[in-house]
Amino acid sequence: MNKQDIIICRCEDVSLADIHKALEMGYRDFESIKRILRVGMGPCQGQTCEHLIKNEIARFNKVNPETVKIHKTRPLISGVVLKDIAESQDE
Amino acid sequence: MIKRDLVIVGGGPAGLCAAKVALDAGMSVTLVERFNRLGGQLIKQTHKFFGSESQYAKTRGYDIAEILIKELDGYGDLEVLLEATCVGLYPDKVLTIYQDNHYFKYQGKSVIIATGASEKVLAFENNDLPGIYGAGAVQTLMNIYGIKPGSEVVMVGSGNIGLIVSYQLIQAGIKVKCLVEAASKIGGYLVHASKLKRLGVDILMNTTIKRAIGKEKLEKIVTVKLDENWQEIKNTETEIKTDALCISVGLSPLHQLMSMAGAKMLDVSELGGLVPKKTCDYETTIEHVYACGDVTGIEEASSAMVEGRIAGLMAAKHLGFKHPKAFELEETLNNQLCVLRQGPCGEKIRCGLKKAGEIND
Numbered sequence: 001m002n003k004q005d006i007i008i009c010r011c012e013d014v015s016l017a018d019i020h021k022a023l024e025m026g027y028r029d030f031e032s033i034k035r036i037l038r039v040g041m042g043p044c045q046g047q048t049c050e051h052l053i054k055n056e057i058a059r060f061n062k063v064n065p066e067t068v069k070i071h072k073t074r075p076l077i078s079g080v081v082l083k084d085i086a087e088s089q090d091e
Numbered sequence: 092m093i094k095r096d097l098v099i100v101g102g103g104p105a106g107l108c109a110a111k112v113a114l115d116a117g118m119s120v121t122l123v124e125r126f127n128r129l130g131g132q133l134i135k136q137t138h139k140f141f142g143s144e145s146q147y148a149k150t151r152g153y154d155i156a157e158i159l160i161k162e163l164d165g166y167g168d169l170e171v172l173l174e175a176t177c178v179g180l181y182p183d184k185v186l187t188i189y190q191d192n193h194y195f196k197y198q199g200k201s202v203i204i205a206t207g208a209s210e211k212v213l214a215f216e217n218n219d220l221p222g223i224y225g226a227g228a229v230q231t232l233m234n235i236y237g238i239k240p241g242s243e244v245v246m247v248g249s250g251n252i253g254l255i256v257s258y259q260l261i262q263a264g265i266k267v268k269c270l271v272e273a274a275s276k277i278g279g280y281l282v283h284a285s286k287l288k289r290l291g292v293d294i295l296m297n298t299t300i301k302r303a304i305g306k307e308k309l310e311k312i313v314t315v316k317l318d319e320n321w322q323e324i325k326n327t328e329t330e331i332k333t334d335a336l337c338i339s340v341g342l343s344p345l346h347q348l349m350s351m352a353g354a355k356m357l358d359v360s361e362l363g364g365l366v367p368k369k370t371c372d373y374e375t376t377i378e379h380v381y382a383c384g385d386v387t388g389i390e391e392a393s394s395a396m397v398e399g400r401i402a403g404l405m406a407a408k409h410l411g412f413k414h415p416k417a418f419e420l421e422e423t424l425n426n427q428l429c430v431l432r433q434g435p436c437g438e439k440i441r442c443g444l445k446k447a448g449e450i451n452d
Contacts, residue, residue, distance in 0.1 A: 007219040066358045073350035075179035088194045
């Protein structure tokens, strides 16, 4: 199995090999992996890779995937042009 | 900032039904929809629905969308925003909306989140090759845009979406080479699976996709057999030539708005992932913020419609708006939900709701 060719986060082009390497280096929760690999920071904000990464973390830590926390969801949920926010008349 | 009695995010079956009931109760309603038309997933569902008459059984999905949209005709207090994405939700019920390069704010006295779900993906070698799609995406391409996804297709997953989209591919003149399912049981209704069988589609059980092969785009896939512990069985790899692969392995609730607003979320695998903790009134842990439809747990459009009506009714009730038939409607709707979730097909959702603490038995 070539883990380099298994894409986990397609927004930021992160492979299964990258995830496993991060886990082995000691980054064992979603927030840490996000900070080092940028998973969940692209256009879909983690909606696509969330489940796959959760499962990998669970497998590595030998816990139930339901107990693995994902990253903190922050506004905005999709890309907004900064100029449009700056020009917004809204208070 | 524009203030409304109710802002609904998502114009699918749940959002449309919530709007109707809330309008009947006299609320001013804004309905925010990301796509260029209302109806959500219904508009690409060319098959006739199962279930009961009260949820439009025997009617095709896109016709149900038409019915629900028409029901909103003539309400002066309804505003519909199309191609508008709600990009933020805050605890004071302020919503930020992005439409046509304009960024603006709404505030609802109450808010209903009916954002639905997105497709889950699978991890296998070369899973980023062009020609690999989600089954829902294929249904959108075919039934909304009239575009063929390929000349032949392998489907992964035997849930109702996988089965129904396979059938619709055949209707569109595309060869479905086979359907692979990792479990030992068909996930969706047997009547759909039988239909495929009769048309000569091979259904390969205990099988999963191992690898995709192709230079510029998908050319071949490799499948592998699984044992009862979901481990690959050696020497069972099979190569299949195909230019399209359809992944239908479940949906995941679009939880982001509620997560960012700070609503308490629960992780329940049977419901598809992160769902908001809610009361039997469909209210989340943020007062006057409700959730209904697939975003509260993956089910069918039929239950999304009923949940939407309940959420609309409760949003109105908790702000003192009186629906003319509030009492009888509440009872009828709750009964309808129970009926929809009966039997072996409702087992997964019942199990999920039990885990979430929403039902007891």
